[in-house]
Amino acid sequence: SLILAIETSCDETSAAVVEDGAIVRSNVVSSQIDVHERFGGVVPEIASRKHVESITRIMEQAIEKSGYRMKDLDAIAVTQGPGLVGALLVGIVAAKTLALALDIPLIGTHHIAGHIYANRLQQELSYPAMALVVSGGHTELVLMRSEGRFEVIGRTRDDAAGEAYDKVARALKLPYPGGPHIDKLAAEADEAVALPRAWLEADSYDFSFSGLKSAVLSAINQARMKGQTLDERSLARGFQESVIDVLVTKALRAVKQYEAKELLLCGGVAANRGLREVLTASCEAEGVRLCIPPHTLCTDNAAMIGAAAYLKQKRGLYSDLDMKADPGLSLEKWSVE
Ligand code: ATP
Ligand code: MG
Ligand code: FE
DSSP: OOOEEOOSSSSSSEEEEEEETTEEEEEEEEEHHHHHHHHTSSSSHHHHHHHHHHHHHOOOOOOOOOOOGGGGEEEEEEEEESSHHHHHHHHHHHHHHHHHTOOEEEEEHHHHHHHHHHHGGGOOOOOOEEEEEEOOOOOEEEEEEEEOEEEEEEESSOHHHHHHHHHHHTTTTTTTTOOHHHHHHHHHHHSSSOOOOOOSSSSSBBOOOHHHHHHHHHHHHHHHHOOOOOOOHHHHHHHHHHHHHHHHHHHHHHHTTTTTTTEESSSSGGOOOHHHHHHHHHHHHHHHOOOOOOOOHHOOHHHHHHHHHHHHOOOOOOOTTTTOOOOOOOOTTTSOO
């Protein structure tokens, strides 16, 4: 099966051709980061306009690079949600138009199911599987007892991990998105500032990062008020260690409790070198199988949408042509059974 997938939920315009939900034939990503950088974050109206400007070209490039032709396609997949409604709409209109013109099915796809199934582009998966989703808008532990069945067993009660990274980076006057810059500073540090960890209730798989973020912001403000020079590296390292400690500990506890055969890391923050290192070492020590997609499949891209859409396609579960963008689309409800 050959799926053309489209992703426009935030600030990446992307199209990909994916075979059998597992093989990436092409994956073209056009990032708008340079456009949003000077605003310190994504500006929704600008994001929509930029998607409109690039979507046709990106889709054509994806087809061309795949080595296939339009008539070879079996289905069109597109991110239905969650995301910015105006941005989602651009991809959805393009997908519907193409599905109608080629007379092939449309598959509305969940963005986070996409992040999770980016792992299927890396290897075959065994179930039950546990996914640690760490992205700009989500921090979740998702149990899959079988393929395509999603149960969210833990979520953030305030900021997402990526959001905390971006806010801390902004306070340190680093460019947007801040995650990679904090990652780099942390790696250069000789020591770490001691910062709190939010474990919440003993049996909870939920997360909370706003307290940590506030602790970092107050350390920055205090140093500025006292006219002291701030050791940004140690602060970045302390912040990163606190985030990683909680993520890794809870993920491994969840793997054990639910007897998951595999831990799948995904989302933009999965690109974090510190997190990859600590998680790899901990999983090795505990005998847990870990899958981490390459960097390019961790941040937003359409190939992951094609991988998730295949779950529906192989079961003949298609969307109507009047499908609407759904900024609050539920992952559990998007499950295949
Ligand atoms: P969502 O998927 O929840 O809708 P999103 O699509 O905006 O949100 P992603 O594109 O998956 O999020 O990830 C972007 C986030 O990843 C940003 O917050 C960015 O700072 C963070 N990020 C990227 N690289 C790194 C890194 N090396 N270390 C930490 N964070 C990183
Ligand atoms: Mg993005
Ligand atoms: Fe994302």
